[in-house]
Amino acid sequence: DLATHCAQSLAKGMRVIAQGRLQQRSYQAQDGSSRTVIELQVDEIGPSLRYATAQVQKMQSGGYQGGNANGGGYQQPQQARQQSQAPADDPWGAPAGEPDF
Numbered sequence: 394d395l396a397t398h399c400a401q402s403l404a405k406g407m408r409v410i411a412q413g414r415l416q417q418r419s420y421q422a423q424d425g426s427s428r429t430v431i432e433l434q435v436d437e438i439g440p441s442l443r444y445a446t447a448q449v450q451k452m453q454s455g456g457y458q459g460g461n462a463n464g465g466g467y468q469q470p471q472q473a474r475q476q477s478q479a480p481a482d483d484p485w486g487a488p489a490g491e492p493d494f
Contacts, residue, residue, distance in 0.1 A: 398452060399438060408441035 403409060413435040422428050440447045 394452070395435070395438070403438075403440060408443065408445070410439055410441050411435050412437040 411433060413433050415431055416434055417429060417431050419427060419429045
């Protein structure tokens with residue numbers, strides 16, 4: 394899903410902000426030399442808003458939504474979830490898969 398969302402939202406040359414984990418791996422090249430690369434395993438990515446604006450559209454998906462079932466990387470207490478109400482035009486106001494009415 395992340396790759397699809399990136400392809401639909403980002404274009405070549407756009408400034409992006411990525412969050413993830415650096416991983417180092419070594420391998421032997423065809424010429425026999427040892428090579429080491431450092432790669433970023435991306436968890437989150439989005440457009441940089443330094444020189445641009447963005448319009449957010451929540452995607453409906455039954456797949457993995459992040460750190461837990463409520464779609465984020467943190468656990469919000471049940472009582473706080475019931476009390477907080479997002480504005481009707483907030484694209485993040487309801488968990489994915491539920492209608493926004």
